[in-house]
Amino acid sequence: MSPPFGLEPMSSQAAEISVGYTMFHWGLSGWATYAMAAVIIAFYYFVKKIPNLRISVACGFTKENGKEKFGKIVDTFVIIGLSAGVAVSAAIGTPMISQGLYHLFGIVPSLVGNIIIALFLAFLFGASAISGINKGVKFLSNFNSIIALGFILYVALAGSTSFIANNAANSLGVMLQNFSYMSFYTDPINKSGFPQNWTVFYWAWWISYVPIMGLFIAKISRGRTIRQVAVSTTIMGSVGSWLFQTVLGGYGIDKQLSGSVDTIGKLQAGGDYEAIIALLNSLPFGNIVIFAFIIITFIFLTTTCDSSAYILASIATKDITDDMDPSKFCRLLWSIAIIAWPIVLLIVGGIDAAKLCSVLGSIPILFIFYKMIRNFLKDVRKYIDSD
Template structure:
């Protein structure tokens, strides 16, 4: 733990901390003071970015998926992220739960119901609205938007960052260090500071997007439970309660705070999914899920690269490009956070568990909750589309909840789930932002508590700015703007990782499972295939490189 827990202490990297704080204030305050002008600006930015860079975001998604597949099944997958004796810091179940809750959060609680209904009204691929094909694609497309490619994007920065922390024994938790394999000593100058400020602004923008979408949902749930009137003051009250929960979590750190909330939320989410599956049209939901997976796998590459260049109907820009930008904007936070909790695992373990279990978790939400919403709409039980168009997404989600048995108990349970889901995302983000702005911090330490609390408050402030502007387009645009400069940074990190691995391991990558450790200031490549557990004797060295260890 950092010995100096005050903001004025030497533990804070001033050249990163203050530019990021100024960026938050300069973005949030004008949005709150001039909402009409802010709304017009974000609309113009959205049109320009999606019209100019949609192809780039789509190619980034495909490239990330391909690269992560190569990492998992190629020679680098055998590298252990840590010393030979390092055991994983968290159990596999707790690790996957923390990873999932940090990366998905409350957004899936709203979008798993709403996105299929939106797509019923505006199907992809120019399908005719109201047809059987349109219904099937509306059920499948959200699984694409929340599946393999998003989790590949999420985890791409995690691998080079974990390599830097646990293989190269880095002493700071910043993504700029994951670019050192390309830029070398330039990272110590203004270039490194610029990358870290971009990363911090990307995290802030992504989390602000979640806050801007989520606070109205929970406000609507409070309105339903307690008969309150929907108002901006109610939304601020909800945001204040969230901030208190998040502050408690980041104050208590990884094991006592963030892991506790994640584990609780994982159990509650599973119970809610099982309840809807059992109480709803079970056979219909299982059949629709099976059909959706077939459509998904059969059309994966087509929809991954569909730009609609001839008709230009706007579907890829409004949906897929926005989602890919959202994942890219969140990727720095996920990269740093997942790297921090992944000590002792191999690259293959990190990639496969993260991509597969992250995707399966999202697919379960859309198959069960999304499928239930589609069933309500197509059978005429509730006109969810009309509620969505006239009253908004929060009202539509409440309408779905009210159709379930024991809705008087389900709605409060769902509200708690939403509350904790967002808290697990924002507390991970606040923790990560505090880590980036700490001068020295290795993979075994935590940032100062005061630093963590400050970032929880600043994230809430940014959420207020987006709430004032209002509207889905505002939060979409904020995501696109902060994601754009992250695209070249992600490419640089991927190249840096490969260069480091080749430099550190050389021909050993083509042999057995290996781990790099520090011994007397030098790197050693050790045989991990027949290595004994950590409590037993250390594995024998099979090759030592005559180069000093460098960070």
């Protein structure tokens, strides 16, 4: 409808580039950012043997060099940035669940309904947070991974499998061919706002998750080399995202081009969420597919908020070591705090407010990340020289 590069709206060129651009937004650049953060955090955690690692430590702000006060400021901004990223996820996901419930049970979407869903979400991931990472989060993550992979396989087989496969290969080529152009595209001539509305927003959202993803990937990377962490995170993370984007995106484009589902018409008449539900309903056993989609979305939001609450509680807990968990009360407190923000966003402005929140929350993280990189390069050179 509003393609980049000055392409004509609703043209075949716009359709051809659409999934490729989605792969760009959810691909190599974002995952490389997480890989970089993970390598830096893992260096201090495993090589420098700092057990109570916080992002401020990776920036070089410690008691030993008298910069602990700066470290507290950094950790505060990390908390704000991470909370903003989680708030965006919940603020976008909650109305989607609401639309699915409307289709299945006739519950009319409303602000009150969205708030009730958010509160139930808070109750679920609050209970999961109290049970701990190795129980609640691990069980939900494993369970949801199986459902999600089954869901995406079903869409690939129930839809036009040959078109989805061909479009996926073509989209990969489009993305790789235009990667540099997409990375620096600001559209100064046509001034369509495409890179600002999409690329800037997505990358701000990615950056807000740098602390939690860096800590998570670092913690599971014991015994790996820098090359292994960087390559596996960047490539496998991208491939995992592309699997969903190419299958769901390819299915949607096929239905639109064939005329069997007017997704664009649904989008213009009822908005994003109604178009998504209409598209899923076009699959065989549509109601079952939508129900599975609601469950997947709900659990993904739960595990995202749950793990974020755990990380936030760890950052906010004084003198915590690697073999300790933050207190249950602290985890529950952060679970409540995390869900309060998206409720406010739903009240004041929905997705537009969520986008602004994501961009603003990521700005301090960007400067903190830059400091992490500089401090890492300095310390790793000292480490190599000492060897």
